[in-house]
Amino acid sequence: MDKALDTINAQLVNIFDNVLRIEAASVTDKCGAKLSMTEVHTIAAIGTGDLKSMGEVAENLHITVGTLTVAINNLVKKGYAIRYKSEKDR
Incomplete structure (x- = not known):
């Protein structure tokens, strides 16, 4: 067996x-060669609809918020994402 x-x-x-x-x-x-697979998966997770918190997106991707922060920062630098600060953030 x-x-x-x-x-x-x-x-x-x-x-x-x-x-x-x-x-x-x-x-x-x-x-x-503009996007890594991590960045592609991050774009898919953040989508284009409802705004999501970093914690929600990280949980969806099964990664830490720190790892997501790096991916989001790269996407912002490349012009593929815009970061919004929520009124609820500390």
């Missing part, structure tokens, strides 16, 4: 690696 599980695990890892490679190639085709 262990050999079967090892085979399944190896196949799943291979599939996951292929998905990441295809995703990265697609982003490069569409955006050039």
